[in-house]
Amino acid sequence: MGIRTVVTLSKLEQDTLPAQLSDEVYYFEHNDLARSFLDVSLIITIAQQYDADAIHPGYGFLSENAKLATACADKHLIFVGPSPDNLRLMGDKQEARKIAREARIPLTQSFEGDVDDLLKQADNLPYPVLIKAAMGGGGKGMTRCHNKQELNSSLETVARQAANYFGDGRIYVEHYIAAPRHIEVQVLADQHHHCIHLFERECSIQRRYQKIIEEAPAPGLSEDKRAELTHDAIRLCQTINYSNAGTIEFLLDENGHHYFLEMNTRIQVEHPVTEAITSIDLVEWQFRIANGEALTLQQSDVHRTGHAIEARLYAENPKDHFKPCPGNISLLKLAGDLPIRMEMGFNQPTTIHPQYDPMIAKFIAHGSSREKAIERLGVFLSKSSIHGIATNATYLLRILNEGDFLNQQINTHYCTDKHDILTHKPAADSMLIGMAYLIKRLYSGDKPNGIKGHWRLLPVIHFSLEETNYSIHYQTTRQGLMIEWDNQTMEVSSPHCKDHQIQFTHKNKSRLFHWMDDSKGTHLFHNGETWLVKSQDQLPPVSIKKTNDQQHNGNALNAPLPGQILKIHVTEGQPVKKGDLLLVLEAMKMENHLKAWKDGVIEKIHIEKGHQVKSNQLLITTN
Numbered sequence: 001m002g003i004r005t006v007v008t009l010s011k012l013e014q015d016t017l018p019a020q021l022s023d024e025v026y027y028f029e030h031n032d033l034a035r036s037f038l039d040v041s042l043i044i045t046i047a048q049q050y051d052a053d054a055i056h057p058g059y060g061f062l063s064e065n066a067k068l069a070t071a072c073a074d075k076h077l078i079f080v081g082p083s084p085d086n087l088r089l090m091g092d093k094q095e096a097r098k099i100a101r102e103a104r105i106p107l108t109q110s111f112e113g114d115v116d117d118l119l120k121q122a123d124n125l126p127y128p129v130l131i132k133a134a135m136g137g138g139g140k141g142m143t144r145c146h147n148k149q150e151l152n153s154s155l156e157t158v159a160r161q162a163a164n165y166f167g168d169g170r171i172y173v174e175h176y177i178a179a180p181r182h183i184e185v186q187v188l189a190d191q192h193h194h195c196i197h198l199f200e201r202e203c204s205i206q207r208r209y210q211k212i213i214e215e216a217p218a219p220g221l222s223e224d225k226r227a228e229l230t231h232d233a234i235r236l237c238q239t240i241n242y243s244n245a246g247t248i249e250f251l252l253d254e255n256g257h258h259y260f261l262e263m264n265t266r267i268q269v270e271h272p273v274t275e276a277i278t279s280i281d282l283v284e285w286q287f288r289i290a291n292g293e294a295l296t297l298q299q300s301d302v303h304r305t306g307h308a309i310e311a312r313l314y315a316e317n318p319k320d321h322f323k324p325c326p327g328n329i330s331l332l333k334l335a336g337d338l339p340i341r342m343e344m345g346f347n348q349p350t351t352i353h354p355q356y357d358p359m360i361a362k363f364i365a366h367g368s369s370r371e372k373a374i375e376r377l378g379v380f381l382s383k384s385s386i387h388g389i390a391t392n393a394t395y396l397l398r399i400l401n402e403g404d405f406l407n408q409q410i411n412t413h414y415c416t417d418k419h420d421i422l423t424h425k426p427a428a429d430s431m432l433i434g435m436a437y438l439i440k441r442l443y444s445g446d447k448p449n450g451i452k453g454h455w456r457l458l459p460v461i462h463f464s465l466e467e468t469n470y471s472i473h474y475q476t477t478r479q480g481l482m483i484e485w486d487n488q489t490m491e492v493s494s495p496h497c498k499d500h501q502i503q504f505t506h507k508n509k510s511r512l513f514h515w516m517d518d519s520k521g522t523h524l525f526h527n528g529e530t531w532l533v534k535s536q537d538q539l540p541p542v543s544i545k546k547t548n549d550q551q552h553n554g555n556a557l558n559a560p561l562p563g564q565i566l567k568i569h570v571t572e573g574q575p576v577k578k579g580d581l582l583l584v585l586e587a588m589k590m591e592n593h594l595k596a597w598k599d600g601v602i603e604k605i606h607i608e609k610g611h612q613v614k615s616n617q618l619l620i621t622t623n
């Protein structure tokens with residue numbers, strides 16, 4: 001739009017994309033939020049210092065703060081958002097419910113008052129109930145109570161948290177709907193009393209009351225229900241003379257009845273899915289409306305095309321109660337060849353700091369149908385890898401592949417109900433992982449398309465995967481590699497390893513892995529899963545090694561790989577010298593000459609000429 005920008009950042013964010021892309025950058029002196037992103041007077045001072053015309057608050061921190069909007073008006077700055085009155089009315093959840101009631105919009109039953117008042121009503125509440133902060137948002141300051149005892153023990157805690165989070169300790173209790181869908185309607189309203197909706201979004205996939213996957217439109221929603229929701233959303237906006245972008249959130253119960261939840265008076269994290277299906281730039285319209293322009297769109301101009309889905313990438317560990325996991329990203333590989341909208345603050349390995357929300361990226365896919373959009377996003381996640389910190393990337397991919405999600409059987413308890421399924425790691429495909437590890441060992445290095453160093457002389461590699469030891473025997477061919485795995489011979493074509501990517505073709509199917517080495521071993525990433533592989537090779541290679549059924553005592557020769565005994569050069573009782581040829585083992589069209597490793601006498605020959613032997617099978621013992 002030709003608008004020059006000054007972005008405010010902490011000094012921790014100097015290597016981020018906003019720092020690179022903005023015309024100018026102001027770095028806060030302090031990393032403390034209260035003295036940086038949450039300091040209204042400081043932000044106004046910075047805007048004046050740069051002779052700014054307007055402030056866009058984004059979708060966090062002060063984005064719904066009436067004090068900031070009022071301060072902008074006082075200093076003749078444009079606040080790119082609704083009016084201070086809109087923010088005050090809808091930012092207070094208790095006040096917002098009163099307005100919705102006056103607008104004849106369905107509401108859940110609620111109970112208000114201070115802690116003592118609510119305790120007096122404890123015997124008559126319709127359990128389960130939710131305790132909510134009057135000024136809360138983003139799922140924070142909410143606690144579910146199943147009985148009077150839980151309510152008694154939680155009220156004061158939630159009130160204290162509300163005061164700490166939002167500077168307002170007021171709370172209220174609301175009837176809890178057991179298994180609702182969470183559906184929201186996007187609106188745009190100008191300062192000339194014109195309001196339109198841009199359809200709805202499905203936001204039911206949540207953990208800890210916070211969204212992680214959003215879709216537009218809501219799957220399986222009837223046109224009649226869509227009309228009811230959008231009609232109520234516009235009526236609420238008209239009741240308060242709302243202007244700018246906004247979102248009205250509803251709960252939809254099992255019987256299809258909807259209830260007003262809250263209004264978000266800002267741009268939403270998930271706004272890209274609406275932009276994808278309508279081709280309308282919501283942020284651009286935020287600026288135009290804030291500048292006094294009238295909407296040029298009529299409701300009849302807004303059309304849906306296809307389906308869009310967004311996944312939020314969090315630095316957190318889903319297995320450990322979604323515990324945030326800041327730290328250093330050491331490997332970042334995103335599938336940039338796919339038509340995916342990526343919204344993130346970095347495009348290279350960086351540090352994720354503990355001072356901020358753990359959401360670090362959003363990925364948005366659009367397709368002609370829900371199935372196409374889900375498939376496109378799933379392929380992107382499966383071909384992308386982040387290493388160094390724990391993220392929910394694998395968790396997101398498992399959701400996209402889960403049956404109930406694909407069949408539209410979702411509600412706000414989906415993540416809780418499916419926790420064990422979504423956090424269970426599938427069994428390793430050891431053969432496929434072994435192929436990738438072999439290619440990494442053979443082809444990584446200075447010359448990515450040729451075998452390196454001593455590996456050229458070694459027909460077998462040994463490794464462990466999840467505490468189990470494996471061996472792969474191999475031979476190079478014109479097309480790539482011929483490998484021996486569990487007495488089966490298989491071909492791997494077009495092997496390639498470069499820039500932490502491993503690619504090869506097996507059974508006419510292209511495979512893609514990413515890899516990263518550290519002190520633990522080699523981490524291999526494939527289809528959203530991570531596998532740790534450790535080398536079990538001893539260099540230089542030797543023919544004598546421990547077997548599964550016998551401890552190695554220096555007196556046994558075991559088969560270094562599966563194959564056929566071509567010739568035996570010794571007999572039982574025969575003395576041999578170190579280096580004497582004992583037998584010839586053919587494997588994968590190669591002759592392996594096995595020699596004596598010390599002076600001694602052949603005590604027992606356990607095989608015959610022509611025998612097929614397995615890897616590690618006992619061949620000869622000496623004394």
